[in-house]
Amino acid sequence: MSENCNQNRNSCSEECAERQESRIDFSETLHDKSCVKKVIGVVSGKGGVGKSLVTSMLAVTMNRLGYHTAILDADVTGPSIPKAFGIKERALISEEGIIPVKSKTGIQMMSVNLLLEDDTDPVVWRGPILANTVKQFWKDVIWNNVDIMFIDMPPGTGDVPLTVFQSIAVDGLIIVTSPQELVSMIVTKAVKMAEMMNIPIIGLVENMSYFRCPDNGKDYQIFGESHIEEVAGQHQLPVLARIPIDPKISTACDRGMMEMLEGNWLDSTAGKIEEMEGTRK
Numbered sequence: 001m002s003e004n005c006n007q008n009r010n011s012c013s014e015e016c017a018e019r020q021e022s023r024i025d026f027s028e029t030l031h032d033k034s035c036v037k038k039v040i041g042v043v044s045g046k047g048g049v050g051k052s053l054v055t056s057m058l059a060v061t062m063n064r065l066g067y068h069t070a071i072l073d074a075d076v077t078g079p080s081i082p083k084a085f086g087i088k089e090r091a092l093i094s095e096e097g098i099i100p101v102k103s104k105t106g107i108q109m110m111s112v113n114l115l116l117e118d119d120t121d122p123v124v125w126r127g128p129i130l131a132n133t134v135k136q137f138w139k140d141v142i143w144n145n146v147d148i149m150f151i152d153m154p155p156g157t158g159d160v161p162l163t164v165f166q167s168i169a170v171d172g173l174i175i176v177t178s179p180q181e182l183v184s185m186i187v188t189k190a191v192k193m194a195e196m197m198n199i200p201i202i203g204l205v206e207n208m209s210y211f212r213c214p215d216n217g218k219d220y221q222i223f224g225e226s227h228i229e230e231v232a233g234q235h236q237l238p239v240l241a242r243i244p245i246d247p248k249i250s251t252a253c254d255r256g257m258m259e260m261l262e263g264n265w266l267d268s269t270a271g272k273i274e275e276m277e278g279t280r281k
């Protein structure tokens with residue numbers, strides 16, 4: 001280590017061995033027939049908070065706005081994207097590469113469930129194989145002219161999401177939380193991971209935020225008081241959306257009808273994505 005090194009990789013400009021080592025590039029290149037202009041990762045602290053739901057709704061929203069959209073389902077042990085879109089067919093594997101499946105409205109998607117013979121088969125692979133599968137979804141799939149790809153990340157900030165971030169050039173992150181969680185800790189961990197990977201955070205989405213009673217129109221905070229604004233403020237991040245608990249959301253998910261779901265909860269998130277540099281149709 002150089003004697004002038006201040007031991008902070010972000011602020012020190014000394015060229016010591018440690019610094020050079022940190023620049024080892026693990027990134028994977030896309031298939032030479034693929035074109036993906038923008039990649040947005042959707043992360044959460046744990047499973048079941050609605051990360052796949054937010055990923056699917058964002059893809060549908062951007063697709064409705066006229067962007068060619070894709071979803072890479074990196075949640076290999078809990079893949080739920082094909083089911084949310086009612087997809088039963090399997091991806092085609094050709095000599096050239098893997099052809100993603102297209103949803104009814106034309107969203108391209110790849111998920112381990114599109115490769116398994118029976119989508120109820122459990123995926124009981126170890127970490128490195130999980131991470132390699134995601135890498136293959138990036139480099140061996142022929143993504144056709146994609147304006148925006150959403151990655152449904154594995155939950156948490158462990159080994160698999162880290163490898164995914166090192167392998168795939170992600171342009172921005174959206175953090176999904178719910179009021180039941182230790183939001184402050186989860187957001188802080190995600191922010192630290194994003195800083196390590198040098199990926200900008202687009203903002204926070206709070207799911208299952210409240211329930212609007214159809215009888216009296218009042219909002220009830222079923223899972224307790226929300227702390228999202230406070231936590232967002234601590235990290236200078238915007239709260240992009242607050243999605244209610246709504247039976248029409250779970251029904252759309254369970255029946256594979258995400259593309260029929262109406263609701264403007266993610267309109268301002270879509271606006272933020274459109275404002276990102278280089279987002280174009």
Ligand code: ADP
Nearest residue numbers: 047048049050051052053244245246249250253
């Ligand atoms: P994750 O990807 O974080 O594991 P999912 O998006 O798969 O979570 O959501 C878990 C379950 O909760 C799904 O069955 C989904 O339909 C349901 N769900 C998620 N968000 C809502 C919501 N806002 N209202 C109703 N049901 C929801």
